[in-house]
Amino acid sequence: METLLKVDQIQKYYGNKDNITKAIDGISFEVEEGEFIGIMGASGSGKTTLLNCIATIDNVSSGHIYLNKRDITEIKEKDIAKFRRENLGFIFQDFNLLDTLTIEENIALILTINKISEKEIDKKTIEIAKKLGIEDILNKYPYQVSGGQKQRCASARAIVNSPKIILADEPTGALDSKSARQLLEIMEEMNKKMKATILMVTHDPLSASYCSKILFLKDGKIFNKIERGEKERKQFYNEILDVLALLGGDTRDVR
Amino acid sequence: MLGKLSIRNAKRQAKDYIIYFITVAISVALMFSFNSIAVSEDISDLSTMLKDFSKYITGISVAIILIMAWLINYTMKFMLEKRSKEFGTYQILGLEKKDIANIFTLENMVIGILAFVIGIGLGVFLYQILTSIIMNLFNQPYQIGITFSLEAVGKTAVFFFITFILVLWNCRRKIKKTKVYDLLYAEKKNENNIIKNIKGNAIIFILSLILMIGGLVIANGEVDKINANEKADYIVPAIIMLIIGVFLFYKGITSFLVKRYLDNKSRKYKKNNMFLYRNLTSKINTMTITISITALMFMLIFIGGNIALLYNNMLNNEIEMSFPFEILIQSNDDDFTKYKEYIEENAQVKNMYEYRIYYINNTGIANALKDTNFRNVASYGYDSVLSLTDYNKLREMVGADKIELQDNEVVVNTLKTVKGNVEEYANKSNSLQIADRNMKIKGIEDENIGQVSFNGDYYAIIVPDSLIEEISKEDEIVRNENERLSGKGYIYKLVVETEETTSEEFYEGLEDCMDKEERQVTEVVNGEEITYTIEVEDERVEVKGARTSQTRSMYTIVSFLAFYLALIFVMATATLLAIQQLSDSEKYKYRYDILQKLGMDKKDINKMILKQILFYFAIPMIIPIFIGIPTTLIVSRTVLSAITIEEVIRNIGIIFGIFILVYGIYFIATYIQFDRNIEEKR
Structure with missing residues (x-):
């Protein structure tokens, strides 16, 4: 497997000279194509900052991030949007769907931004909706469907353009446990059947147990790293809980 | 404490409502300058007819006040809705409804007084400009200088503050009546109610076209009758048909847009159409009434302005035709x-x-x-x-x-x-x-x-x-x-x-030179012979100067009042559109943020914002253009004997030009502020 994403010694500082907060303090890791990687940590551990840096929404203070050997920290401001729409897929905690568009249109939106031909758009949209089991609600508006369906729509939007990597920020954060499970199963399928590389930030051990590899962050550093390998999900879940216990006082943050 | 809070809030709001503020200030300036003209002796001395000017201005002021009241009421309602959460929070914190109403009143009084003071300041200059224009029309020298009429200030203040306080009173009542729950959740209330019945809307759309075209055709026929000195019984029904047509048109146009751009996938997925049309259709649907009223108002300005100009041209041409010599x-x-x-x-x-x-x-x-x-x-x-x-x-x-x-x-x-x-x-x-x-x-x-x-x-x-x-x-x-x-x-x-050129007095003197002859006339009325004497003028005297002066007075009165009314109309309606767009910019910011996250170029986003606002400003114009021009042409047929078709077209051009200028300024201001709101970092 080839290395898709390489994070190399990145740091992110906030504040002024006298009072520096290191949100990320020298993190390095690699993600291989086809991996489903999870990033865990308590609030303030730097996991969202890390995701934002990879998503080109935030800038690093030092270090480099390579996607397919291209240094994304060096991309010029005017090319960022293009890079983002061609390479990245996003799933947000609060769905970020547009109320004025139907579910179908929300999925198609990303394709129109990428200037895909009109015929293609229709075909791709319906295809992905079938795979994610939302073809029945295509003509509904976001406020007419459940949270789980909304997040599946967001997932469809994230993958329909076949991005190099999908970045998911607490995707189950706003869902009840049943919908959360359904969504994670779909993400697992996206990862296994559609070969999507997914990087997911979460603080929920259940969500994390669907990943193939998990990085634990504490105070802006990588604290631990575990891989699922051939283990059963239940077993992996327990392992995650163990690591969280090791993280110390912060376990109170974890469900 | 309460006062401090109010002033700080008023300041913070200023950004979104600056356009409203400027409009109110300019309206006050216009009101003040016209009231100044009404009481000015310099002007009433110019001609006998101008003495009636002040009467007309007072009459027109009533119309102006109604428009202002509409604008202020609408804006305050908007402010209230926007800040419902804030007021709800105050109430949860234990503030009395009365206190909240007081805060709101105080804030708006600050805004109102400030707008009034600035408006009067502007009005002093505007009065000078208007006076020198009138003086110029009458070929009188005029020295520009600061004059200030307390009577005019008083009148303007009475007009303005009565309107303002009445509207505020209404808002206070509303605040006192609403429940905390409604305040806290008001934002969710007016959420989208996107078109459901597309077929019904399509029928409405077609019906509106039939009504409008039918109205125009009937009106055209009625004008023929008027020209032939016959009774025109269907002119009122024709106007009613047009008005209903306009309302239905805006109700139905949504479905037209949907049908044209959203039902056809290859059109929908082209470029950024989808996002724009959805934004638009969701808007129009909820704002049909505002937009229809705006469109009707524009139509009124357009047709009214054209008729005023036509009338003036006719008077002018008549003088030119009748008086090649003095x-x-x-x-x-x-x-x-x-x-x-x-x-x-x-x-x-x-x-x-x-x-x-x-x-x-x-x-x-x-x-x-x-x-x-x-x-x-x-x-x-x-x-x-x-x-x-x-x-x-x-x-x-x-x-x-x-x-x-x-x-x-x-x-x-x-x-x-x-x-x-x-x-x-x-x-x-x-x-x-x-x-x-x-x-x-x-x-x-x-x-x-x-x-x-x-x-x-x-x-x-x-x-x-x-x-x-x-x-x-x-x-x-x-x-x-x-x-x-x-x-x-x-x-x-x-x-x-x-x-x-000669004067009215010259004419009176010349008239006295006429020979008057008394003649005996005998008539048979009811079988009785009645004889009486009449004064016969065998001679006729006409002087251009006297006629021009009268016409010019008419011209001045009609065109100044038309200008005054039309300007306030356009400003008020353009302000409404601006406020709607700007106060919704938060909602839009969220949408545009998503687009940016999904990887849309900033340039494309800016283009879309421009398009969106352009559409929004353009839609209420569709009808005034498509109905205004034919109606003006139809109406002008009653006076065509005196003026040529080229002049009619030129008039339409002038009215349209002024209109576009004022409207355009509002459009640009809205776009700039909207763009700023979207760009603003969270």
């Missing part, structure tokens, strides 16, 4: 001495000419005007004739070249507006029977020599001098067909050109 005198005897003495004493004469107009039996030219508004000349039974020498002298006076005629040729000189009709007639039968001689029509001239019943009625036949003698010998002339002929077959005329 003074026109007509008499049955050739003794003009009294007039000449008076004129030479009271004005500087540039040119003076005496001549005669002859009358002959109807030659048939009058038939050429059968289809025009001048068709009544056909019943006169005579035609007016000028000798070539006299005609050439008149031409010289108005600055035209001499013409020449063979012994058997004539020329017809007509009013510009009927030249075409006479030409058409001459093409069919190009010879005239005058004094038993067959005369060839050499050509049709349209030199303005005063043919609104002075030198002929709308046209006159120019004959070689040799023919005049024969005409004088003619026996069969219908001499007593008209009082003016007095049995002679001709009438004396005197035209005078002066160096400077």
Whole structure:
């Protein structure tokens, strides 16, 4: 497997000279194509900052991030949007769907931004909706469907353009446990059947147990790293809980 | 404490409502400057008619107040909705409803007083400008300087604050009535209610088109009837059809957009259409009424402004047509001495000419005007004739070249507006029977020599001098067909050109020179013979200066008031659109943020914002353009005899230009502020 994403010694500082907060303090890791990687940590551990840096929404203070050997920290401001729409897929905690568009249109939106031909758009949209089991609600508006369906729509939007990597920020954060499970199963399928590389930030051990590899962050550093390998999900879940216990006082943050 | 909070809030709000604030300030400035004009002695001294100006202004102020009240009420309602959460929180924290209402009142009073003070300041300058324009129209010198009328300030303050306080009172009542729950969750309430019944809307759309086109067709037919002096019974139904059509149009246009762009996937997925149209259709659906009212208002401004301009043009043209020379005198005897003495004493004469107009039996030219508004000349039974020498002298006076005629040729000189009709007639039968001689029509001239019943009625036949003698010998002339002929077959005329234009007093003096004759008239009423004396004026005196001054007063009054009303109308409605867009920019910011996260270029986003606001401002304009232009053309047909179609089109251009200018300024201001709101970092 080839290395898709390489994070190399990145740091992110906030504040002024006298009072520096290191949100990320020298993190390095690699993600291989086809991996489903999870990033865990308590609030303030730097996991969202890390995701934002990879998503080109935030800038690093030092270090480099390579996607397919291209240094994304060096991309010029005017090319960022293009890079983002061609390479990245996003799933947000609060769905970020547009109320004025139907579910179908929300999925198609990303394709129109990428200037895909009109015929293609229709075909791709319906295809992905079938795979994610939302073809029945295509003509509904976001406020007419459940949270789980909304997040599946967001997932469809994230993958329909076949991005190099999908970045998911607490995707189950706003869902009840049943919908959360359904969504994670779909993400697992996206990862296994559609070969999507997914990087997911979460603080929920259940969500994390669907990943193939998990990085634990504490105070802006990588604290631990575990891989699922051939283990059963239940077993992996327990392992995650163990690591969280090791993280110390912060376990109170974890469900 | 409460005061501090209020002032801070008012300041923070200022950004979104700056356009509203400026509009209110300018409205106050307009109100103040017009009230100043109304009480100004400089202006009421100009002309007798301008003395009524203040009455009109007070009348119009009522209309202005209604518009202002609408604008202020709408904006305050918006402010209330936007801040419902804040007020809800205050209430949860334990603030009394009364206190919250007080905060809101105080804030708006601060805004209102500030706008008033700035408006008065602006108004002082505006008054100077308007006054100098009026003075210029009347050729009076005017020294620009600061004058300040307390009476005008008082009037403006009364108008403004009564409106303002009434609206505020209404808002206070609303605050006191609403429950905390509604305040906290108001934002969720007006969420999208996107089109559901597309088919129904399509029917509505088609119905609206039928109503509007039908209304126009009926109106057109009614104008024909008015022109033919028949009763026009269906003009009101036609107007009602148009109004209903406008409302339905905006209700139905959503479905049209949806059908055209959203049901067809290849269109929908092209470029960024989808996002834009969805934004738009969701808006229009919830705001049909505002947009329809806006469109109706624009239509009103457009048609009203056009009619005012048409009317003014007509008055102006009439003067130009009637008065090629400063003074026109007509008499049955050739003794003009009294007039000449008076004129030479009271004005500087540039040119003076005496001549005669002859009358002959109807030659048939009058038939050429059968289809025009001048068709009544056909019943006169005579035609007016000028000798070539006299005609050439008149031409010289108005600055035209001499013409020449063979012994058997004539020329017809007509009013510009009927030249075409006479030409058409001459093409069919190009010879005239005058004094038993067959005369060839050499050509049709349209030199303005005063043919609104002075030198002929709308046209006159120019004959070689040799023919005049024969005409004088003619026996069969219908001499007593008209009082003016007095049995002679001709009438004396005197035209005078002066160096400077004359005044109303000059005219009164000249009128006194007229010979008045008392004549006994006997009539049989109910079998009894009654005899009484009447004063007969055998002479007629007309002076351009006096007529111009009256017309100019009319012109000033009509155009200033139309301008005043239209400006406030446009500003108020454009402000509403601006406020709606700007106060919604938070919602839009969220949407545009998502687009940016998904990887849309900033340039594309800016383009989309521009398009969105452009659409939003353009949609209420569709109807005024498509209905306004045809209605103006239809209405103008009632006055077309006096002005040409080019002038009508020019008027539409002027009105439209001014409108677009003011509207455009609001559009640009909205776009800039909207863009800033979207760009703003969280």
